[in-house]
Amino acid sequence: MYRIDARIFVLALAVLTLFYAVFPASAQRITLVPITNAWRYDATTNDYGSAWKDFNYPDGSWAGPSNALFFNDSAVIPAPTNTFVPLTFVNSSTRILGYYYRTHFNFPTNPVGVTLIASNLVDDGAVFWINGMIAGRLRMTNTVVVRTNVASATPPGGDATTFETLTLTNHLVEGDNVLAVEVHQNSRTSTDTIFGMRLDAILPEPPVITNPVEPADRVVQQGRSTTLTASATGQPPPDYQWFHSNAVSGAFVAIPGATGPAYAITNMLESDGGEYYCQVTNAVGITKSRTAMVDYLADVFPPVFAYALGHPNRSNITVHFSEPVDPASIDPTFGNMTVTPVLGGDDLGVEVGWTLANGTNLALTTAIPRAIGVGYLLAINGVVLDFFGNEIANPSILPIAEVVVAGDNQVWAYFQSDTDPGAGWQQPGFNDTVAPWAFAQAAFYAKRGTPVTTVPLRTQLNLTNPPAAPIATHAYYFRTHFNSTGLVTRLQLRSLVDDGAVVYVNGHEVHRIRMAAAPAPISFTNFANHTVTDPEVVYELADIPADYLEDGDNVLAVEVHQVNLGSSDMYFAAELITSVTGARPVRPQLTVTYSGGGVIISWAGEGYVLLAADDPAGPWNDVMDPGLITANPYTKVAPAGHKFYALRQGP
Numbered sequence: 001m002y003r004i005d006a007r008i009f010v011l012a013l014a015v016l017t018l019f020y021a022v023f024p025a026s027a028q029r030i031t032l033v034p035i036t037n038a039w040r041y042d043a044t045t046n047d048y049g050s051a052w053k054d055f056n057y058p059d060g061s062w063a064g065p066s067n068a069l070f071f072n073d074s075a076v077i078p079a080p081t082n083t084f085v086p087l088t089f090v091n092s093s094t095r096i097l098g099y100y101y102r103t104h105f106n107f108p109t110n111p112v113g114v115t116l117i118a119s120n121l122v123d124d125g126a127v128f129w130i131n132g133m134i135a136g137r138l139r140m141t142n143t144v145v146v147r148t149n150v151a152s153a154t155p156p157g158g159d160a161t162t163f164e165t166l167t168l169t170n171h172l173v174e175g176d177n178v179l180a181v182e183v184h185q186n187s188r189t190s191t192d193t194i195f196g197m198r199l200d201a202i203l204p205e206p207p208v209i210t211n212p213v214e215p216a217d218r219v220v221q222q223g224r225s226t227t228l229t230a231s232a233t234g235q236p237p238p239d240y241q242w243f244h245s246n247a248v249s250g251a252f253v254a255i256p257g258a259t260g261p262a263y264a265i266t267n268m269l270e271s272d273g274g275e276y277y278c279q280v281t282n283a284v285g286i287t288k289s290r291t292a293m294v295d296y297l298a299d300v301f302p303p304v305f306a307y308a309l310g311h312p313n314r315s316n317i318t319v320h321f322s323e324p325v326d327p328a329s330i331d332p333t334f335g336n337m338t339v340t341p342v343l344g345g346d347d348l349g350v351e352v353g354w355t356l357a358n359g360t361n362l363a364l365t366t367a368i369p370r371a372i373g374v375g376y377l378l379a380i381n382g383v384v385l386d387f388f389g390n391e392i393a394n395p396s397i398l399p400i401a402e403v404v405v406a407g408d409n410q411v412w413a414y415f416q417s418d419t420d421p422g423a424g425w426q427q428p429g430f431n432d433t434v435a436p437w438a439f440a441q442a443a444f445y446a447k448r449g450t451p452v453t454t455v456p457l458r459t460q461l462n463l464t465n466p467p468a469a470p471i472a473t474h475a476y477y478f479r480t481h482f483n484s485t486g487l488v489t490r491l492q493l494r495s496l497v498d499d500g501a502v503v504y505v506n507g508h509e510v511h512r513i514r515m516a517a518a519p520a521p522i523s524f525t526n527f528a529n530h531t532v533t534d535p536e537v538v539y540e541l542a543d544i545p546a547d548y549l550e551d552g553d554n555v556l557a558v559e560v561h562q563v564n565l566g567s568s569d570m571y572f573a574a575e576l577i578t579s580v581t582g583a584r585p586v587r588p589q590l591t592v593t594y595s596g597g598g599v600i601i602s603w604a605g606e607g608y609v610l611l612a613a614d615d616p617a618g619p620w621n622d623v624m625d626p627g628l629i630t631a632n633p634y635t636k637v638a639p640a641g642h643k644f645y646a647l648r649q650g651p
Contacts, residue, residue, distance in 0.1 A: 028235070032105045033179060033199035035079050035119075038065035042100040043085045045092075047147060052100055053180035054132040059102050069121060069196035070099070075159035079121060079196055087193065098147035099183045101195060104176055111172035113204030113283030115236055118168050123160040123194035124186035125151025130171040131178055138166060140184060151186045160194040168199075206285020207234035215276060215292040220268040222299035222388055223324075227264045230278035230289035238282040246274030270296050302390040305398040306360075308378045309577070312403060314369035319378065324359025325392075329385040336382025339366050342375035342399065342487070342580050373485035373551055375580020376400045399579050404482040405556055407494060407539065407575035408456055410442045415477040418465045420524035425477060426504040426557035427618055432479050443496060443573035444476070455496060455573060463570065471565040475524050478558045478572060484549045490579035491546040494539045498571040499563040500528025503544065506555055507618035508611075508648075510544040515561065519624055528563045539575070546578070547648040590645055594638065601645055602633035608647040610634055620646060 040062040042052075051057055067082040088095055107114075118128060118136065125139035139151040156162065183195045215228035232238050242258035245251055248271065255263065265272050273296035278289040306320040317339065331337070339348040349367035356362050370376055378400055384392040413432035415421040421437070424430050440459035445451055448463055465473045493503060493511060500514035502522050512518060514528045560572045593600045601610065610629035611620045623629045623645075625636065 028205075029117075029200050029202050031198060031200050032107065032116075033103060033197065035069070035121075035196050035198040036067050036082060037103055037198075038067050039070075039101045039103045040064045041066065041070060041083075041085070041102075043096055045089045045094055045096055045147070048100070052102075053129040053178075053182075055178045057102070062100075062102070065103075069194060070101070071194050073123065073159065073192035073194050075161055075192070075194075077121060077160065077194060078162065085193060087191070095185070095188050095190070096193075097150060097185050097188065099193065099195065100147075101181045101183070103179050105179060105199070107172050107174060107177055107201070110174055111170060113236055114170055114172060115202040115204075116168040116170055116172070117200045117202060118166045119163045119198045119200070120166060121160040121163060121194050121196045122155065122183060123192055124154050124190065125184045126195070127182050127184075128166070128168055129178075129180040129182075130168065131173060132180075133169070133171040135168040135171055136166050138164065139186075145182065145184075147182070149184055150188070151184045154186050159192070172201075202235055204282070204284040205233070205235040207232045207238035207280040207282055207287050209280065209287060209289050212290060215278070215289060217293045217295075219295045219297050220265065220272075221297045222268055222270075223386075224268050225264060225266045226268065226294070227262050228276055228278070228292060228294075229262045230280070231261050232280040232287070234280070234282045234285065236282050238280045241279045241281075242276060243279060244272075244274055244276050246271060249274075252277070265294070268296060270298075272296065299386070299388040300390065303384065303386045303392050305378075305380075305392075305396050308398045308400045310370055310376070310400045310402040312406060314372070315366050317364045317366065317378065317400060319362040319364060319398075321360045321362070321384075321392075323386055325356070325362075326385045326387050327356050327359075329383055330354070330356070330362070331382055336380055337364070338379045338381065339364075339370075339376055339400070340379070341371075342377055345374075348376070370400070370402075372483045373487075375485070375487055401490075401492075401577050401579040402484075403575060404484055404578050405480060405574060405576035406442075407496070407573045408442060409458070410480055410573070410575075411439055412442060412444070413437050413439050413479040414444065414459075414461070416461050416465050416473060418469065418473065420475070421477050424507075424619070425479070426555075426559075427507040428553070428555045430479070443571065444478070445572075446473075446476075446570040448568040451569070461570065463568070472562050472567045473570075474527070474565070475559050475561045476570060476572065478560070478574075480556050482554050482556060482576060483552060484554050484578055485551050485580070487580050488546045488549050488578040491544050491549065492577040492579075493542050493544050494575040494577070495542070495558075496539050496571055496573040497560060498569060499531040499567065500561045501572075502559050502561075503574075504555075504557040505544070505548045506550060507557075508545075508548040508620050510548065511542055513540065513542075514563075519622060522559070522561075526561060528561045531563045539573075545648060549578075590647065592645070595635075597638055598635055599638045600633050600635050603647060606632075608632075611646045611648055613644045613646075614642065615644070 040059045041064050042062045069077060069079050069081045070083045070085045071081040072085055072087050085099060120138060122138055127140050127145050128136040139153050141152045142149045210231045210233055214230050218226060220226045240259050240261055242255045242263045243252040244255050273294055275291050275293055277291045280287050303325050304322045306322050309318045337350045339350060351365045351367050354362060354364055377397055379395050379397045380392060381395045415437050417436055443455050443457050444459045444461055445457045446461040446463040451457055461476060463472055497513050502509060502515055503511040514530055515522060516529060556576055558574060560570060591602045610623045612623045613620045
């Protein structure tokens, strides 16, 4: 007898050693119960109470052991169907509403920290038990489940044709374990049943900090924000707790609620300075990040005007500050703010009542609208403070920029065809009221599939012209009018363009976006030289020459080109912003003299480029001989016929 016990003991050690062989230190996941596992099962209507799922329940009288899957179904199931089970009790028409299954498996080591994943084929619902304790449910909502309960629904699609994954509660013990499953029908008229499952164990790993240099040391200015990070791996997924020590506490203290891989300081105070680290724990280990020093820097810098923007409603102005300002410091009557013409004149009068958005964007209304073609200055002649008592420079004066072409809602004339719109289309006098020209609001788009953009899309164009054409349209043409003044000293274009574009002001080319560099000629069939990632969601800002603006009516014209004939989309919108900082320099007068069959063109001053045109209406182009003509005077052979010359600011 003792020899037999010894052999059994040796055999048990051998089995244990073999089982440990599938648990190497680097292993992550092992299978405890395979999908075709052998189970004891009971396909009757007998009431066994609650004892049937317990560890020591005697299941020797049940059917089996038989291999899964257990089935009574004609659907195509993604695993072997090995054991047929009836829908009704033997020699009876009574439907079986609940099927019971039990199996044993060995877990040879400490189960702390193990995650259990069940991959199930179940028709219709199930309750899972490990060692007599409930571990999970699938479409079973009853608080106490008995054999005659029904599932709350059928599997996705009506049949168990795909695996459903469920994380089970870990009730494992070291050594022998019992997995019990009850499978329930959805109704008393159900015509099928399926059960099979694979049980996997994801082995625990103690937490490890993945980036040893996090969180980094930093200096944070008063009132600003910063985020400390400390990422880690581990199984089960680890918990995080941040700790802080400063001169007041003198020791590290857990920060309440700081239980994630990132900790944000949203409004830096002096008490937020000090040292920080993150402790990371799970069931099988504990570690911590490096300790970061966060230094506090008092804010002694006053707010400043970032810019002031006049809106198309010419009584509205938005003032943008460089940082949040204290609304309590703003005079509610605006007695300390004035809006006056750049070249002198009366204050327009800022009305009582204002809104402050995000602490930085102050919306004002003037009693008198701003005149078209006149530049204005906004001045603050009193106290405006940030939240740390720093006072804006007094006085602070800023020119008011004007939005003269709105990016959204702007009405444009547009032309889409399989050819260009003809010569002079970008000139002020061109007739864009004749078909196929049409009018609509920006933003414009043509798209194969669903558009992706952050701006409102208002007008859809054809990606191919005519619509049934097999290839994309080469280019699209747009024109719009706006009022301005020749006193503008800065002109800015915000454009949303996919893929490339050429921009004109009053017939003069002023800007290219992803097109061949000037002076290369651009025609209908030219392509953009590249595209950018998601240009349709980003406005691009550029300064463009203001030289060609006229007092009163002006024309902004844009041609948008595809990158190739396989392009799947086109987007276009544009915003034009003018600024007047003073009287704009007047372009010097040209002097033309003839000498020995040649022409001498001269002017006073520097920083200008010579232009030429065959007609005063344009188009005007830079004179190339061979490069830009910026030297003064310029001599050339007298041209045949008429030639007209002008200057622009250069280069």
